[in-house]
Amino acid sequence: MAYKAALGLSEIVIGVVLAVPSFDPQATFARLSAEELREDPGDRFVALVSRHLPALLHHRGLIAVGLIVLGLAKLVAAAAMWEGHEWGGYLLAATVALLLPFDVRQAVVDPTPGHVLLAVANAAALVALVLFVGGWLPGRQSPARRR
Secondary structure: OHHHHHHHHHHHHHHHHHHOOOOOHHHHHHHHHHHHHHHOOOOHHHHHHHHHHHHHHHOHHHHHHHHHHHHHHHHHHHHHHHOOOHHHHHHHHHHHHHHHHHHHHHHHHOOOHHHHHHHHHHHHHHHHHHHHHHOOOOOOOOHHHHO
């Protein structure tokens, strides 16, 4: 729950920053990518983002709204699970399951430690959520099993 709440909060922050018209993501990314390329000149992720950033910024408003909505869904789901509401587990599992194929694809296409770690962490979170919602996780009993 804490992991997904932290990711949800970061998605909200990034979405809000993108929504601010005075923020120039291309200049910020250019500065950050220059630093990264000094450390790793063959960084494929930087090349990928550099190639697609102008097209993404064309849809900046939609991306900002999408990140904010996804982040809010994760925060609400994590809070609902913390409070013991069964629907929170389903909502959180749905948000993880929705994006897991993208994480796995990125880990297979470009198997850097960060990509692999993110895919494994999200897959483990999804398994834990499914086990929790199903009531098979030891310890705290799922709301579905309390009835």
